[in-house]
Amino acid sequence: MSIDRREFLKTLGVAGASLSGASALGKSKPEPDQEEFYAILHDITLCEGCQECEFACAAANNLPEPTDYPDSEVKRKLKPDQYSVINAVETSVGEVYTKQQCMHCAQPACASACLTQAMKKQKEGPVTWTEGKCMGCRYCMVSCPFDVPQFEFDDNNPKIGKCQMCFDKLKEGEVPACVGNCPAEALTFGKRSEILAEAHRRILEDPDSYVDHVYGEYEAGGTSWLNISPVPFEELGFKTDLETKPYPELTKGFLYSVPSVFVLWPALLMGLREATKKDDKEVMEGADHE
Amino acid sequence: MSESAMTDTYERPTSTWKFLLSELKPRGNPWTIFNMISVPTVIVAVVIIVIRFIYGLSAVSNVTQTVPWGLWKGFNVVTGVAFAGGAYVLTFMVYILGLEKYKPLVRVTVLNGFLAYTFYAIALILDLGKPWNIINPIIGNSFGTSSILFLVAWHFMLYIVAQLIEFSPTVAEWLGSERARRNLKRLTIGAVVFGITLSTLHQSGLGALFLMAKGKIHPLWYSDFIPTLFFISSIFAGLSMVIFQGSILQKVFAYQLDKNSDANHNIMIRGLSRVCAIAMFVYFFLKIVDSVHNHTLGYLMTPMGVWYMIEMIGFVLIPMLLFVRGVRLGTPFTIKLASIMTLIGIVLNRMNVSVIAYRWDEIPRYIPTWMEIVVTVSILFIQIWIFRWVLHRMPVLRTMESMTATSQTQ
Numbered sequence A: 001m002s003i004d005r006r007e008f009l010k011t012l013g014v015a016g017a018s019l020s021g022a023s024a025l026g027k028s029k030p031e032p033d034q035e036e037f038y039a040i041l042h043d044i045t046l047c048e049g050c051q052e053c054e055f056a057c058a059a060a061n062n063l064p065e066p067t068d069y070p071d072s073e074v075k076r077k078l079k080p081d082q083y084s085v086i087n088a089v090e091t092s093v094g095e096v097y098t099k100q101q102c103m104h105c106a107q108p109a110c111a112s113a114c115l116t117q118a119m120k121k122q123k124e125g126p127v128t129w130t131e132g133k134c135m136g137c138r139y140c141m142v143s144c145p146f147d148v149p150q151f152e153f154d155d156n157n158p159k160i161g162k163c164q165m166c167f168d169k170l171k172e173g174e175v176p177a178c179v180g181n182c183p184a185e186a187l188t189f190g191k192r193s194e195i196l197a198e199a200h201r202r203i204l205e206d207p208d209s210y211v212d213h214v215y216g217e218y219e220a221g222g223t224s225w226l227n228i229s230p231v232p233f234e235e236l237g238f239k240t241d242l243e244t245k246p247y248p249e250l251t252k253g254f255l256y257s258v259p260s261v262f263v264l265w266p267a268l269l270m271g272l273r274e275a276t277k278k279d280d281k282e283v284m285e286g287a288d289h290e
Numbered sequence B: 001m002s003e004s005a006m007t008d009t010y011e012r013p014t015s016t017w018k019f020l021l022s023e024l025k026p027r028g029n030p031w032t033i034f035n036m037i038s039v040p041t042v043i044v045a046v047v048i049i050v051i052r053f054i055y056g057l058s059a060v061s062n063v064t065q066t067v068p069w070g071l072w073k074g075f076n077v078v079t080g081v082a083f084a085g086g087a088y089v090l091t092f093m094v095y096i097l098g099l100e101k102y103k104p105l106v107r108v109t110v111l112n113g114f115l116a117y118t119f120y121a122i123a124l125i126l127d128l129g130k131p132w133n134i135i136n137p138i139i140g141n142s143f144g145t146s147s148i149l150f151l152v153a154w155h156f157m158l159y160i161v162a163q164l165i166e167f168s169p170t171v172a173e174w175l176g177s178e179r180a181r182r183n184l185k186r187l188t189i190g191a192v193v194f195g196i197t198l199s200t201l202h203q204s205g206l207g208a209l210f211l212m213a214k215g216k217i218h219p220l221w222y223s224d225f226i227p228t229l230f231f232i233s234s235i236f237a238g239l240s241m242v243i244f245q246g247s248i249l250q251k252v253f254a255y256q257l258d259k260n261s262d263a264n265h266n267i268m269i270r271g272l273s274r275v276c277a278i279a280m281f282v283y284f285f286l287k288i289v290d291s292v293h294n295h296t297l298g299y300l301m302t303p304m305g306v307w308y309m310i311e312m313i314g315f316v317l318i319p320m321l322l323f324v325r326g327v328r329l330g331t332p333f334t335i336k337l338a339s340i341m342t343l344i345g346i347v348l349n350r351m352n353v354s355v356i357a358y359r360w361d362e363i364p365r366y367i368p369t370w371m372e373i374v375v376t377v378s379i380l381f382i383q384i385w386i387f388r389w390v391l392h393r394m395p396v397l398r399t400m401e402s403m404t405a406t407s408q409t410q
Helices: A002-017 A019-026 A052-060 A109-113 A139-143 A167-171 A192-205 A249-276 A280-286 B016-024 B033-055 B071-083 B086-096 B100-127 B131-139 B148-175 B178-186 B188-208 B226-252 B261-293 B297-301 B303-329 B332-356 B370-393 B400-404
Strands: A038-043 A085-091 A094-100 A119-121 A127-129 A187-191 A225-228
Touching: A038 A192, A052 A085, A109 A119, A109 A139, A187 A192, A192 A225, A249 B086, A249 B148, A249 B188, B033 B370, B071 B100, B071 B188, B071 B226, B071 B332, B071 B370, B086 B100, B086 B148, B086 B188, B086 B226, B100 B131, B100 B148, B100 B226, B100 B261, B100 B370, B131 B148, B148 B178, B148 B188, B178 B188, B188 B226, B226 B261, B226 B332, B261 B303, B261 B332, B297 B303, B303 B332
Parallel strands: A038 A225
Antiparallel strands: A038 A187, A085 A094, A119 A127
16 A cells, blocks of 8 residues: 555645646556566466365464355355355356455555555555554445455454465465465466466467456456456456456545645635625624624 | 523522532423433443444444445434534534624534534444554554545544534633633634535545445446535535424524524524525536436436435425425425425435445345444434533523523623
């Protein structure tokens, strides 16, 4: 989230000097940092639905082991104590397996929504949640276009449950638990630019096995989790009506107008007051109640 | 000046401490119908709140992972703030535009606004998962400055202070401190200007909260202009509340009001009705332009479209026409009816954006539990208790002179 905040603060300064400059700044520039984020590719053609990633995820995050299995009849959902789920989907090319978890957006809606910075985009790529900062307002849940953050409604000291891309492992130079434990090598971890190139390479080399769409390249302005699939993503139940610009952009216009209102309104109001007063004596009385 | 009022007869104690103690005592008959309903309800609500803090939100509330904000946020916070908009509109009219004739409404409206905001903050705390961390966005160890909610929270807090300053001269009069009153009075204009600015931003900010929920809110309610729509509708929501509340106060507190009060009140609500009608016209027009622009008119024939038309025609267009009619004919009844319908329309709109049309496609739907409703209603009841307590004791509807009837020269 550091990018967004920096941009916003910069604008706060600029807005004071030139109020009309706001719209020009509203356009998103390519983020130099973004290419350095880590990313993970899920190749749906390789996934066998074995759930090893789920078990590894549960072990890495001290969560209970999953007790149910992928079944095309049932849609398994993320839970406060399950950060990653594999679903079986019956498609035109037979049964395939999808993996759902936090997409780790480049510019996450949840982090820009969070008023305490409990949700934070780390420069390594993961979107993390810090318990000590969270108020439990659940605005991240309202904002997340993928409905990822899960709240412990049945706890008196509730946590938000979501994939942190094994941020602790990342800092030690290890790969996330799910990636490290995938026997089918359906998951690939690396710098986002390399992972994205790898995804496109696979599609180019074998165009019959894939649809030409890297899910996460542009969705929600680009994510650190990418998917490639043998069938259109609609068929898999992925959300395909998402914005291609980052979600925080939706609130930028409003945020930019705030400093302007703060400067203009009081001046306007005092001016109006002066303009409408009859003469000094009346106003002196007018300022008094009764 | 009213001579018959029961409070006119009491002897004002000399020490402030004794005075405060005497003021704390309830007055009048405690066995009213309102009390017999509200007291047990609030007791049940206290039990529910205790359960909520021991076993978590799901023990009392139906909110889900996909619809994380329920009745407490949607009604008590999002709707309630719109209803409390009367304070900034009236202070704008009286202190900025110098429309002195509305002055008798200012104190009671600001008091109502102050109490409303305070209790909505309490409702918010009940809904927070970790309310003890509410200190985080305040003390500066973790400012989420890119968050709309951060702005709204700060504007909320600052506006409560601004309203307290606007109301403080009344408290000073009640405590009999002329010097404090004069000093606090000097702050009024500053607080009013600051308060109007803050209100503009947080009324629209509450709408801006939902900008990132694009795709989750039904297209008939989602708009890039939600902030503007929320702001404009807060004008007529607030004024309708002033009209509605005024019609009740005229009856309940008749003993405090003089003979001309009814006639004066009718003149004032006619003026406010005009403002309402114009604001509602602008709102309705903007909604239509927005729907055409976003090509959402095609949804009108769906079930959600019918629900949308009930809101827009039944509770915006019709009350707008009723306001116009009430102003033309000078009939207070039409105006009061219009204000009630407008208030229902605002409840529908705010609940639609935040709860009903939010994930409208999700099954099963969120329906509040009876416990959520009891707490929601209890928050209003406690607010009314305090409101009533203040009105009976402080010079809000009447002047200090008429309260003490005898000496009290100023």
